[in-house]
Amino acid sequence: MTPDLFARHRAVLPDWLALYYEDPLEITHGDGRHVWDAEGNKYLDFFGGILTTMTAHALPEVTKAVAEQAGRIVHSSTLYLNRPMVELAERVAQLSGIPDARVFFTTSGTEANDTALLLATAHRRSNTVLAMRNSYHGRSFSAVGITGNRGWSPTSLSPLQTLYVHGGVRTRGPYADLDDRDFIDACVADLKDLLGHTRAPAALIAEPVQGVGGFTSPPDGLYAAFREVLHEHGILWIADEVQTGWGRTGEHFWGWQAHARSGPPDIVTFAKGIGNGMSVGGVIARAEIMNCLDANSISTFGGTQVTMAAGLANLTYLLEHDLQGNARRVGGLLIERLRAAAAQVPHVREVRGRGLMIGVELTRPGTDEAAPEAAATVLEEARAGGLLVGKGGGHGTSVLRVAPPMSLTVAEAEEGAAILERALRSI
Numbered sequence: 001m002t003p004d005l006f007a008r009h010r011a012v013l014p015d016w017l018a019l020y021y022e023d024p025l026e027i028t029h030g031d032g033r034h035v036w037d038a039e040g041n042k043y044l045d046f047f048g049g050i051l052t053t054m055t056a057h058a059l060p061e062v063t064k065a066v067a068e069q070a071g072r073i074v075h076s077s078t079l080y081l082n083r084p085m086v087e088l089a090e091r092v093a094q095l096s097g098i099p100d101a102r103v104f105f106t107t108s109g110t111e112a113n114d115t116a117l118l119l120a121t122a123h124r125r126s127n128t129v130l131a132m133r134n135s136y137h138g139r140s141f142s143a144v145g146i147t148g149n150r151g152w153s154p155t156s157l158s159p160l161q162t163l164y165v166h167g168g169v170r171t172r173g174p175y176a177d178l179d180d181r182d183f184i185d186a187c188v189a190d191l192k193d194l195l196g197h198t199r200a201p202a203a204l205i206a207e208p209v210q211g212v213g214g215f216t217s218p219p220d221g222l223y224a225a226f227r228e229v230l231h232e233h234g235i236l237w238i239a240d241e242v243q244t245g246w247g248r249t250g251e252h253f254w255g256w257q258a259h260a261r262s263g264p265p266d267i268v269t270f271a272k273g274i275g276n277g278m279s280v281g282g283v284i285a286r287a288e289i290m291n292c293l294d295a296n297s298i299s300t301f302g303g304t305q306v307t308m309a310a311g312l313a314n315l316t317y318l319l320e321h322d323l324q325g326n327a328r329r330v331g332g333l334l335i336e337r338l339r340a341a342a343a344q345v346p347h348v349r350e351v352r353g354r355g356l357m358i359g360v361e362l363t364r365p366g367t368d369e370a371a372p373e374a375a376a377t378v379l380e381e382a383r384a385g386g387l388l389v390g391k392g393g394g395h396g397t398s399v400l401r402v403a404p405p406m407s408l409t410v411a412e413a414e415e416g417a418a419i420l421e422r423a424l425r426s427i
């Protein structure tokens with residue numbers, strides 16, 4: 001309870017900057033998969049600051065790299081050679097699978113997607129963009145213009161003409177009752193029909209697993225099928241890997257790999273977890289696309305030495321400790337445990353996800369109607385039990401989002417699942 005800080009927050013920050021909990025939490029420090037509040041209460045952290053604390057809180061390898069780099073130089077701008085930036089770009093380019101890849105670092109996911117849109121629209125000389133229903137790609141003027149989630153789209157004004165495609169949500173919408181193959185065929189037919197009625201779009205942008213939308217995804221292979229159609233028209237495919245990148249989905253290092261084993265997207269955007277809390281975002285694209293701009297472009301704070309040092313240390317830790325494998329193993333156990341718990345709770349419509357990206361959708365029992373008040377209750381009860389989880393969902397904020405740091409242990413997964421089970425039973 002920090003009423004004074006809450007009042008000061010209210011007095012000086014925007015109303016639309018939502019806070020979790022009736023009695024908002026001030027997190028003062030973290031360690032591993034745990035955080036502590038200002039009163040000294042300890043919580044198991046299953047949201048990681050919205051999937052940003054990717055490896056662990058206060059990971060010594062990362063904090064040491066940050067401290068050492070900060071002691072040398074924090075920032076020099078991209079007007080000068082920047083060794084940590086070049087090193088991280090080399091590693092990200094190689095991991096991307098994109099041939100002749102170029103990497104541009106930004107400060108956020110929004111700015112990364114904004115850059116991808118700039119590149120795609122300039123490259124294709126078109127401001128028409130295809131996006132998915134229920135999508136979220138960021139908060140800037142251009143990013144809200146491709147956000148198919150009413151709750152996160154404060155204006156319909158946009159520099160882009162956006163057309164929303166079916167398919168990002170498997171279990172809702174007009175094709176929900178079809179089997180996977182027919183679902184994909186119906187979405188592809190819809191896409192083809194749409195293309196018959198529009199000027200050549202620049203790109204399709206899609207999250208392989210929709211994050212803010214409540215961890216929804218299409219059947220595997222949908223984006224590969226889309227890609228064949230896009231390819232015929234020269235339309236670029238942008239994968240927004242801001243939440244799904246770096247192995248979080250367990251089976252794959254990039255979320256797009258669930259769809260197109262044969263080849264990478266034209267453009268990949270990333271942010272959140274790579275900096276383990278430091279502001280690192282970026283865009284990866286083939287040289288031909290990245291270099292298509294015929295004017296200067298700069299992100300003053302993109303790729304500062306200190307954030308790049310954090311990214312390098314974090315990525316090294318992730319790869320050396322096979323956190324993707326851990327996400328697959330521990331995430332697999334956690335989802336099974338949550339499915340078993342949910343079977344006893346009539347409000348749970350679906351437990352879905354992959355790896356350490358798990359959504360628990362709550363509805364009024366026996367209906368598809370969102371139950372945001374039930375989600376709010378579970379969030380509060382989980383907190384009272386010592387567990388932090390997130391919320392999301394495009395059909396009312398009624399999906400609990402579980403996305404712990406990827407170093408989660410089996411014991412922590414069991415403990416968190418037990419707390420969440422008790423919280424769900426309290427509805």
Ligand SMILES: Cc1ncc(COP(=O)(O)O)c(C=O)c1O
Nearest residue numbers: 108109110136137138211242243
């Ligand atoms: C898939 C996706 N893209 C982009 C963004 C925007 O990233 P940022 O908040 O760092 O601007 C988010 C943020 O939640 C996201 O989930």
